[in-house]
Amino acid sequence: MHKGTVISVSKSSSHSFSKHSSASITLLKGIGVDGDAHAGVTVKHRSRVAQNPHQPNLRQVHLIHQELFYDLQDRYHIEPGELGENITTSGIDLLSLPTDTLLHIGDSAIIQVTGLRNPCQQINDFQSGLMQAVLDHDEQGNLIRKAGIMGIVLEGGTVQNGDRIIAELPSLPHRPLEKV
Template sequence: MKIVSIAASKHKGTRKTTVQKAQLIKDHGLENDAHAGAWHRQVSFLASESIEGAAARGLDVTFGDFAENIATSGIDWLTLPIGTRLKLGDAAVVEITQIGKTCHNKCAIYHLAGDCIMPREGIFARVLEGGPIACGDAIHILEC
C-alpha cells in the first residue's frame, strides 16, 4: 500500500495539480489546498485503480482530476470503516471521517471529465499528526 499521487488546488471544485511531495498539517490538512481547514474533510483519498478504471472507460482523466488529494495503490478504501487510522510516510497519521459524499450540483470536474467518482468512491480524513509525505511513501493501517 502506497501513495501514488499527491495533488492540491487553490479553489474547491476544480482539478488539482500534482506534486511529488507535500506537508500534512495537524488539524488542518494538505498545505496550500483549498479543502484544508478546521473540519472533518481535511484530506481526500481515491484509489489509483479507480482513476485508471475511469480512464479505461473512456474518460480523459489522470491524477488530481477528481480533486483527490492523495491517490493510492493497494488499498480497498470502501472496506475500511470510519475511524480507521492510517500512517502515511514516516510521521503523518490520518483518521477516516467520511466515505463518499453528496454531490449537490455538477461541479467543474463532472463537466470536464464527464463523470465524477469522488461522491461514490472518495474517502475523507482529518489529520491527527502532521508530517511530510511523498509519492512512493508507504501507507500502514494502524487500527480499524
C-alpha cells in the first residue's frame, strides 16, 4: 500500500501560474478545488479550452511530490504552490502510480488519478531553465515528466496540511500514466 502526507494545499481564483497556500481546500465532487480557476466539469486550462472547450476536465486537481523540490534545490528555490499544484505531498511516489489510482485524502476526499502534468513554457517563465529540469529520459530514451500528476474528484471533502494519503491501486493490468 502506498501512503503519504499532505504537506501543503493551494488554490488561485485566477489563471496565474502559481497558487496561494491555504490552511485548507475544499474538493467538490466532479468539479475540483472550490474557488480555483481550474475547477469545473469541462476543461479550464486556457490552451485546452482553445482546442475544445467541451472536453472533460481531467485536470481538476494537480498534485506534486515535495521530493521534487528537494531534487531541484541545488539550482532552484521552489515553495509549495509555486508550480501551480493544489496539493503538495510527501512520502508517496506519485509518478509511479498507475492511471485510475484512487487517492483517499483526509476523512472523505477521493481523487482519481488521470495522468501526468505536461509542463509548458510558463514553468520557464517562473524560473529560467526549470522546464528542462522537470523533464528527463529513461534508459530507452522515453520522456519522463516529473512535474506532478492530475486527477478528478470522485468524493469531495476538506483537505489540509498533515492529512494522510492512501493510494488504492486499480485492478490489473495497470496502465502507466500518460500526459493529460
